[in-house]
Amino acid sequence: MTIHIGAEAGQIAETVLLPGDPLRAEWAAHNFLDNPVCVNRVRGMFGFTGTWNGHPVTIHGSGMGMPSLSIYANELIRDYGAKTLVRIGSCGAMQPAVGLRDVILGMTASSLSTPSRGIFRELNFAPCADFDLLQKAVVAARSIGATYHVGGLYSADVFYDERPDLNDIMTRHGILGVEMEAAELYNLAARHGVRALAVLTVSDHLLTHEALSAQDRQSSFGDMVRIALEASFS
Ligand SMILES: O=P(O)(O)O[C@H]1O[C@H](CO)[C@@H](O)[C@H]1O
Numbered sequence: 001m002t003i004h005i006g007a008e009a010g011q012i013a014e015t016v017l018l019p020g021d022p023l024r025a026e027w028a029a030h031n032f033l034d035n036p037v038c039v040n041r042v043r044g045m046f047g048f049t050g051t052w053n054g055h056p057v058t059i060h061g062s063g064m065g066m067p068s069l070s071i072y073a074n075e076l077i078r079d080y081g082a083k084t085l086v087r088i089g090s091c092g093a094m095q096p097a098v099g100l101r102d103v104i105l106g107m108t109a110s111s112l113s114t115p116s117r118g119i120f121r122e123l124n125f126a127p128c129a130d131f132d133l134l135q136k137a138v139v140a141a142r143s144i145g146a147t148y149h150v151g152g153l154y155s156a157d158v159f160y161d162e163r164p165d166l167n168d169i170m171t172r173h174g175i176l177g178v179e180m181e182a183a184e185l186y187n188l189a190a191r192h193g194v195r196a197l198a199v200l201t202v203s204d205h206l207l208t209h210e211a212l213s214a215q216d217r218q219s220s221f222g223d224m225v226r227i228a229l230e231a232s233f234s
């Protein structure tokens, strides 16, 4: 057990899917895993471990924002030995060619700052996905017929952004979507020598202002879960 995760040693799989929403973790575990067992409920941040095609998998909420994800990813990697961490999240589209419900595979993640800023200081480290996972996710996305895009993410620190000019700069530089966790996940993966990828579903569009409901964000993003699982084990 750790401060934030109540699972016993051995109850967390080496492959962990990380939705921000703990109820999405519950939905995904019950819809995609065999014999899911709840292994964490500390602070209501549910984690479930089961199997997918015989492979042990944990699906664990990360919470919203990089400070929250950083707590869970640190403990999952350092205390439980997680080796493959795939964020399965929602995001806002930042390009006209990206549509609602499309999947974005996050090759890089730009940010204003992350919990790792204190380490990098004057350096502009470039957080990026694990290439092997990324290319396997592309194959998986193609095979299930998902509409997908590969490219850069913007990991913002705030959802209600008083600096829309930052979004505009990201759009002008080709960034596909905005979310709030991937940059720190990629930083931690680099630091600890593990694999990470963000597989996201577009839940709203910054340019058209279309948006899906909270219920849709919790329990209708099956393609990204399938892609995350296929990529992890192929
Ligand atoms: O749907 P999740 O995975 O939580 O991801 C996105 O949704 C939350 C904001 O609504 C932030 O966590 C953002 O990154």
Ligand SMILES: O=c1cc[nH]c(=O)[nH]1
Pocket: 090, 091, 092, 093, 159, 178, 179, 180, 203, 204
């Ligand atoms: O962080 C997020 C997630 C979805 N949509 C956004 O605009 N931001």
